[in-house]
Amino acid sequence: MKVIHTDQAPAAVGPYSQAIEANGVLYCSGQIAINPAEGKIVATTIEEQAEQCCRNVEAVLKEAGTDMSHVVKTTCFLAEIADFKAFNEVYAKHFISKPARSCVAVKDLPAGALCEVEVTAVL
Numbered sequence: 001m002k003v004i005h006t007d008q009a010p011a012a013v014g015p016y017s018q019a020i021e022a023n024g025v026l027y028c029s030g031q032i033a034i035n036p037a038e039g040k041i042v043a044t045t046i047e048e049q050a051e052q053c054c055r056n057v058e059a060v061l062k063e064a065g066t067d068m069s070h071v072v073k074t075t076c077f078l079a080e081i082a083d084f085k086a087f088n089e090v091y092a093k094h095f096i097s098k099p100a101r102s103c104v105a106v107k108d109l110p111a112g113a114l115c116e117v118e119v120t121a122v123l
């Protein structure tokens, strides 16, 4: 088991690692739209936040030596299901290989985020 950490993605906001590699699988924690340089969410719209989430995911994958094309499953959380279409438009630009996905709306997300993206990748 190996802990993955990069300063190019936000530091954890709770007791978890950015990702854990185990048996050839990379389990990534959910990414909210924290800008790693600012240490806080600066994006305001769902499109901007989805973009930042995807960039954060990409940074963690890169640190682990992989990329979006190796993602096999994602779980996406939205604070508002009304954002589904706008979220999808940004998401689709990043997850070209269309991994399996579950997308749900939840009551609240950490730090008041509008969305969160969690991925699992095969190394």
Ligand SMILES: CC(=[NH2+])C(=O)[O-]
Pocket: 013, 014, 016, 029, 030, 031, 032, 110
């Ligand atoms: C943001 C996140 N992944 C968490 O567990 O709070």
